[in-house]
Amino acid sequence: MFLEINHVNKQYKKDKQTNDVLVDIDTSVAEGEFVSILGPSGCGKSTLLSIVAGLDQVTSGEIRLDGKLIKKPGKDRGMVFQQAALFPWLTVEDNVIFPLRKEMTKKEAQKRAQEYLQMVQLSNSAKQYPHELSGGMQQRVAIARALAMNPKVLLMDEPFGALDEQTRARMHVELERIWLETKKTILFVTHSISESIKLSDRIIVMGTRPGTIIADIQVELPRPRRFDQKETIQLEKQINQLLKKEIDKVVEEELAYAANQ
Numbered sequence: 001m002f003l004e005i006n007h008v009n010k011q012y013k014k015d016k017q018t019n020d021v022l023v024d025i026d027t028s029v030a031e032g033e034f035v036s037i038l039g040p041s042g043c044g045k046s047t048l049l050s051i052v053a054g055l056d057q058v059t060s061g062e063i064r065l066d067g068k069l070i071k072k073p074g075k076d077r078g079m080v081f082q083q084a085a086l087f088p089w090l091t092v093e094d095n096v097i098f099p100l101r102k103e104m105t106k107k108e109a110q111k112r113a114q115e116y117l118q119m120v121q122l123s124n125s126a127k128q129y130p131h132e133l134s135g136g137m138q139q140r141v142a143i144a145r146a147l148a149m150n151p152k153v154l155l156m157d158e159p160f161g162a163l164d165e166q167t168r169a170r171m172h173v174e175l176e177r178i179w180l181e182t183k184k185t186i187l188f189v190t191h192s193i194s195e196s197i198k199l200s201d202r203i204i205v206m207g208t209r210p211g212t213i214i215a216d217i218q219v220e221l222p223r224p225r226r227f228d229q230k231e232t233i234q235l236e237k238q239i240n241q242l243l244k245k246e247i248d249k250v251v252e253e254e255l256a257y258a259a260n261q
């Protein structure tokens with residue numbers, strides 16, 4: 001498989017206490033597949049994505065991309081976070097060019113930046129500064145910057161979490177188009193059920209305390225996905241029930257903990 005996550009465990013240790021965050025995460029992603037990781041807050045989604053990015057380490061297990069063991073960040077993985085994290089003193093174009101400069105000449109980097117800004121429909125904003133853009137536009141710059149490096153996989157951690165609902169819906173259409181155009185492998189973290197149904201080929205549902213995979217759902221619905229169809233509503237309901245069980249579990253644990261204090 002293209003991206004292999006093999007029996008990954010992650011613990012954090014603090015004051016002799018061990019916190020199991022991820023327990024036996026074992027899955028894989030095919031080349032070109034759009035996979036969402038869906039789960040309640042604190043279940044370890046960002047931790048898992050950070051490990052794939054090479055920003056964090058496994059306690060045991062391993063991750064391989066195209067056969068190669070992942071140990072640290074690399075240009076084969078592009079990352080997009082909830083906040084666009086652009087350089088405020090650089091123009092939109094220069095933000096995209098900056099990471100490319102280590103790889104190619106200035107002229108080549110400029111050409112590449114133009115190409116990807118066109119893809120995210122921001123050619124007209126190339127000379128603007130980040131603070132002059134809306135949140136959705138800033139996220140599009142971040143996506144262009146990540147894709148311009150031509151990574152093997154695009155890792156996205158709640159990239160639209162800070163956007164209003166209308167902008168978010170527009171970004172879904174944009175991202176789906178970009179994905180269809182580039183055929184990139186995408187690993188997308190979200191806690192929105194509808195977002196995961198809208199975008200993914202497959203939804204990996206995580207449970208919490210500790211973080212484990214509780215379901216792996218193939219989404220067979222035709223694209224663009226519609227939320228007024230019986231099958232979509234049914235899937236939404238099914239996932240909602242799975243997550244509700246997890247959230248109820250956390251609430252029960254919290255109540256028991258509080259009662260023992």
Ligand SMILES: Nc1ncnc2c1ncn2[C@@H]1O[C@H](COP(=O)(O)OP(=O)(O)OP(=O)(O)O)[C@@H](O)[C@H]1O
Pocket residue numbers: 012019021039040041042043044045046047048191
């Ligand atoms: N550096 C760290 N040190 C100790 N514990 C950590 C660290 N990073 C994360 N954790 C713990 O790991 C668990 C999972 O955190 P993580 O951020 O991966 O969750 P998440 O699923 O991304 O949540 P959210 O949906 O709120 O973003 C949490 O209990 C958190 O407290």
Ligand SMILES: [Mg+2]
Pocket residue numbers: 045046047
């Ligand atoms: Mg997170």
